Amino acid sequence: MDIQTIKKRRDFLKGNNSPYAAMPSVVVQSYVRTDEVVKTDDAIMMGITCSKKVGNTVTRNRAKRRLREAGKIVLKGIGLKKTNYIFIARKAVTVKVKFADLCRDIEVGIKKIHQRDSGQ
Secondary structure: OOEEEOOOHHHHHHHHHOOEEEOOOEEEEEEEOOOOOOOOOOOEEEEEEOOHHHOOHHHHHHHHHHHHHHHHHHHHHHOOOOEEEEEEEOOOOOOOOOHHHHHHHHHHHHHHHHHHHHHO
């Protein structure tokens, strides 16, 4: 399954009104793409956000790299087609937490969102 990157600001902004799960090391947002007609129609899309509150440039880049790799690992297993996932780094936690715990937080967050969506 192909995991692509969210690049447009409007796609990130759509995540603001979508279901989310706040985990200790990351905030996970997720929504299903509906109106877009693009060549990435069935792909899983992943975006990463890291504000300046997380730290300096080196720290932010490290947080983004960790989220990118953990997201790829988790989404290959439980990601849904035609869905966008946005991962938001947390101040001083995303960088320091063990990688396995980061993956677990992402997985648990995604499962929580999927349960809420299927329960409606």
